[in-house]
Amino acid sequence: MSPEARRDQLLTLGMEMIAQRPLEQVSIEAIAEAAGVSRALLFHYFESKQHFHIAIAQKQADDMLVCTAPDESLQDPLEILRSSLANFVDYISENSVAYQVFVRGAASADPAMREIFDRTRQVMASRVLDHGPAFGITVTPIVEVAVHGWMSFVEEVAIGWLTDPVMSRDELLGMITAALPAIIAASGAPVTT
Structure with a gap:
């Protein structure tokens, strides 16, 4: 196995394990x-347990960013947002424990x-802010604060839904999608329509 393939294998095993238990x-x-290797070989790829955990967290972050990338083939900015959020909800549903550990x-x-x-x-916030003009919103420091606040809201609601799903997936998507325009409107952001 090439060094890169072995490293990926070890990270994949780590991701599988955090799907069942805390990091x-x-x-x-x-x-x-699980990999059928010695501890010494694992330390060849990762300096310490902490470095291994950091690499797992980075892999999870990278996977989530790939999964939630905006679908630019869609025309309606709300559909782009809803599509990204649907992918996000599906990702965290499949990786519930790992996502909660990450947040x-x-x-x-x-x-x-x-x-x-x-x-x-920051990457996720930039994706939203990059679509501000499509929503008719001028991106200002206040809008940036509003978007970051909305992201905190989405994270907390998502964790609540994972631990106690009192609403359906579609109801969750409806709430978190509708919250962004409402929060931006409440910020008093100038609309450039």
């Missing part, structure tokens, strides 16, 4: 055993984990 419970020993890891004292979360969130 801090994913041990080097368990990964090495809750943002509050971690580990600056590297926080940086991954912040960078991922």
